Amino acid sequence: MVILIDSLLVGGVRFVLDKLVQAVDAELNDDTVLREELLAAQMRLELGEITEEQFQEIEKDLLARIREVRERNTVPAPRPGELKIAGVEATFTGDEHEK
Amino acid sequence: MLVVSTDPAHSLGDAFSRPLGPRPRRLPTRRGSLRATELDADAALARWLDQRRERLATIALRGTYLDREDVDRFLSLSLPGVDELIGLVELGRLARAARYDDVVVDTAPTGHTLRLLQMPATLREIASVLDDMQAKHRFLARSLAGSYRADTADALIAEIEEEAEGTAALLRDPARSAFSWVMLPEALSLEESRDGVSALRAAGIAVGEIVVNRLTPPPPGPCALCPARRRAEAAVVRSARTAFRGIPMRLIAAEETEPAGFAALRRLGPAVLDPPRADRERRLLAPARAPRVARARRPPSRRPAGVPWWLPQVMPRGRRLLLFGGKGGVGKTSAASAAALELAAHRTGKVLLLSADPAHSIGDALRARLGDVPRAVPGGSARLRARELDADRALREARARYRDAVDQLFDALRGGSHLDPAFDRAVVQDLIALAPPGLDELFAIVAVTSALVSGDERERADAVVLDTAPTGHALRLLALPDAARQWVQALLAVLLKYREVVGLGKLAEELVQMSKQLRELEALLRDPDRTAFVAVTRAAELPRRETERLLEELARLRIPIAGFLVNAMTPPGCARCRRTAAREAAEVRALARRARSLTGRERPMILAPMTAPEPRGPRALREWSRAWRPLAAAAPR
Numbered sequence: 001m002v003i004l005i006d007s008l009l010v011g012g013v014r015f016v017l018d019k020l021v022q023a024v025d026a027e028l029n030d031d032t033v034l035r036e037e038l039l040a041a042q043m044r045l046e047l048g049e050i051t052e053e054q055f056q057e058i059e060k061d062l063l064a065r066i067r068e069v070r071e072r073n074t075v076p077a078p079r080p081g082e083l084k085i086a087g088v089e090a091t092f093t094g095d096e097h098e099k
Numbered sequence: 100m101l102v103v104s105t106d107p108a109h110s111l112g113d114a115f116s117r118p119l120g121p122r123p124r125r126l127p128t129r130r131g132s133l134r135a136t137e138l139d140a141d142a143a144l145a146r147w148l149d150q151r152r153e154r155l156a157t158i159a160l161r162g163t164y165l166d167r168e169d170v171d172r173f174l175s176l177s178l179p180g181v182d183e184l185i186g187l188v189e190l191g192r193l194a195r196a197a198r199y200d201d202v203v204v205d206t207a208p209t210g211h212t213l214r215l216l217q218m219p220a221t222l223r224e225i226a227s228v229l230d231d232m233q234a235k236h237r238f239l240a241r242s243l244a245g246s247y248r249a250d251t252a253d254a255l256i257a258e259i260e261e262e263a264e265g266t267a268a269l270l271r272d273p274a275r276s277a278f279s280w281v282m283l284p285e286a287l288s289l290e291e292s293r294d295g296v297s298a299l300r301a302a303g304i305a306v307g308e309i310v311v312n313r314l315t316p317p318p319p320g321p322c323a324l325c326p327a328r329r330r331a332e333a334a335v336v337r338s339a340r341t342a343f344r345g346i347p348m349r350l351i352a353a354e355e356t357e358p359a360g361f362a363a364l365r366r367l368g369p370a371v372l373d374p375p376r377a378d379r380e381r382r383l384l385a386p387a388r389a390p391r392v393a394r395a396r397r398p399p400s401r402r403p404a405g406v407p408w409w410l411p412q413v414m415p416r417g418r419r420l421l422l423f424g425g426k427g428g429v430g431k432t433s434a435a436s437a438a439a440l441e442l443a444a445h446r447t448g449k450v451l452l453l454s455a456d457p458a459h460s461i462g463d464a465l466r467a468r469l470g471d472v473p474r475a476v477p478g479g480s481a482r483l484r485a486r487e488l489d490a491d492r493a494l495r496e497a498r499a500r501y502r503d504a505v506d507q508l509f510d511a512l513r514g515g516s517h518l519d520p521a522f523d524r525a526v527v528q529d530l531i532a533l534a535p536p537g538l539d540e541l542f543a544i545v546a547v548t549s550a551l552v553s554g555d556e557r558e559r560a561d562a563v564v565l566d567t568a569p570t571g572h573a574l575r576l577l578a579l580p581d582a583a584r585q586w587v588q589a590l591l592a593v594l595l596k597y598r599e600v601v602g603l604g605k606l607a608e609e610l611v612q613m614s615k616q617l618r619e620l621e622a623l624l625r626d627p628d629r630t631a632f633v634a635v636t637r638a639a640e641l642p643r644r645e646t647e648r649l650l651e652e653l654a655r656l657r658i659p660i661a662g663f664l665v666n667a668m669t670p671p672g673c674a675r676c677r678r679t680a681a682r683e684a685a686e687v688r689a690l691a692r693r694a695r696s697l698t699g700r701e702r703p704m705i706l707a708p709m710t711a712p713e714p715r716g717p718r719a720l721r722e723w724s725r726a727w728r729p730l731a732a733a734a735p736r
Contacts (some may be wrong), residue, residue, distance in 0.1 A: 043607060
């Protein structure tokens with residue numbers, strides 16, 4: 001009982017998401033992490049947290065690093081994990097509508 | 100007695116010739132007591148939220164992974180589609196308040212009134228989402244403490260449920276509420292009424308009476324227009340009697356001057372309230388005794404004619420989006436359809452005529468069967484496509500997509516574990532089922548964007564002519580990109596904050612994309628080279644006042660104005676028509692003066708003639724638009 005409640009307190013989705021993230025991590029390589037960094041920078045740009053110039057600076061740097069990774073890695077990055085993460089959108093899309 | 104307007108573009112104060120606001124104002128009466136009010140949805144929402152903010156936040160904190168900062172951010176955002184929701188909640192409140200014996204409601208035009216009447220279902224859905232969020236809390240409390248005692252959060256959910264049930268029951272109870280459907284004796288109005296009345300029936304709301312307003316009385320002498328008009332109107336009344344068999348019908352004669360102010364409204368009272376008099380109605384519909392006069396037709400124009408004078412003025416080359424808007428019943432749809440037909444005939448690019456009014460009429464105006472997929476218009480240029488947006492269908496499709504995705508996600512999450520995050524699944528599924536108000540506007544804006552910037556060559560249009568919903572909701576549509584971007588930004592901020600936990604994924608990509616598109620759309624709507632708004636109106640006081648407020652709002656939203664189209668200008672005919680024409684000319688001059696002072700410079704003013712019957716079908720619409728005249732040439736008769 002205690003174990004069950006504990007898991008729930010940690011959070012239903014978050015608990016399972018952690019497992020998911022672990023699983024996905026195993027499949028991902030640096031390329032994906034870098035792409036996510038790029039996406040985060042785009043988000044900051046849209047939020048007005050960084051300027052266009054700052055974004056371009058970050059983008060240049062990240063794109064260069066992505067190229068490096070690609071050259072090192074002849075095998076293209078597997079991406080099944082991305083699809084699974086995409087599902088998380090539902091949770092947060094949901095939060096949008098509730099108000 | 101209380102009279103309330105729920106139309107976001109209020110005209111009630113204009114009708115009484117008294118400024119009205121959100122607080123009921125006492126109006127002078129000979130007997131009894133009358134108060135009048137124009138609802139302010141934003142203020143009402145703020146008041147509603149203020150009383151419930153803490154409890155809503157509690158539920159959100161218990162039921163989601165958001166923290167207080169996130170919840171407050173979401174609760175402070177504006178809801179673009181709130182007019183209907185709040186309109187309904189306020190109506191329920193006023194009807195329950197013991198202060199008033201009777202509440203008379205002046206609703207918004209068809210499309211959004213139907214939305215308002217769907218709101219009990221939306222309220223129930225909101226209560227259900229909140230209840231799901233609360234369910235986990237209840238479960239935990241029961242597991243930890245062995246029992247659960249309902250708290251104020253549960254009371255709030257129950258209150259919202261009751262509100263939905265109570266108002267739905269009130270609207271459906273013919274003993275307590277009656278719905279009068281008011282229409283014009285025009286073909287397009289009849290078609291819209293058919294759809295509207297059957298939608299009301301489907302919702303379980305009985306229509307107590309059909310009111311056909313503004314029927315042309317017999318002319319005082321020979322006339323080039325009145326007899327034809329009366330014939331066309333009598334035909335519409337006959338069709339309406341067949342269409343609405345079993346519903347009492349009331350015919351009201353047009354007043355020579357628009358009834359505004361107490362004296363005029365009092366005179367109108369008996370016609371609206373007393374039992375209809377069969378003899379009067381027969382006289383109103385009887386064919387004219389006066390000898391028919393050949394209509395002062397211009398010699399038939401040699402077709403094909405050149406580019407109409409107004410086209411380059413409202414749609415200079417390079418302009419891609421032309422919006423038609425104005426008060427309900429002024430002829431937006433006919434004007435937008437005619438403009439799209441001419442545009443497609445005289446320009447090389449592809450033209451899309453898009454209806455964003457949930458009570459669509461472009462199919463009726465063009466005499467074409469239209470739907471959610473852009474279709475060619477029989478009798479129109481091959482470059483023209485027309486589309487009546489189906490927001491419900493778009494929502495259903497989006498829902499089905501998300502529902503499957505969510506189920507897949509949760510099934511995948513469950514994996515080998517016996518732990519099913521059932522509470523989270525329920526919250527998300529219920530949120531997807533929730534149809535937020537303002538949906539029509541959202542899908543309309545998306546449709547405009549995708550038509551103008553679509554990567555798919557077949558879907559892209561070079562120009563979009565948009566037939567908007569009547570004023571209040573057209574303005575809501577134009578304000579939507581900004582409101583939607585605030586929501587997208589709030590979601591982006593939350594995702595960034597929790598990226599360590601949930602990662603960014605596809606949702607973040609989509610939100611970034613959406614934020615960019617919304618920014619581009621805002622830029623498009625404000626760019627006078629690419630976009631402009633044609634304000635359609637009639638030469639009468641109430642429409643002119645609404646047009647003036649529309650201009651102020653457009654200026655505030657920084658939407659460029661292409662010009663004005665004053666519709667249904669009376670041609671000279673009988674003595675009554677000549678008096679009407681003189682009054683209309685004065686109204687047009689007044690509008691031109693106001694427009695000049697509000698917009699800072701001269702704008703094209705198109706005067707479109709009243710025709711009988713009203714123009715329907717591509718051929719009649721084009722012929723009608725050939726008779727549009729600029730103000731200078733037409734004003735002094």
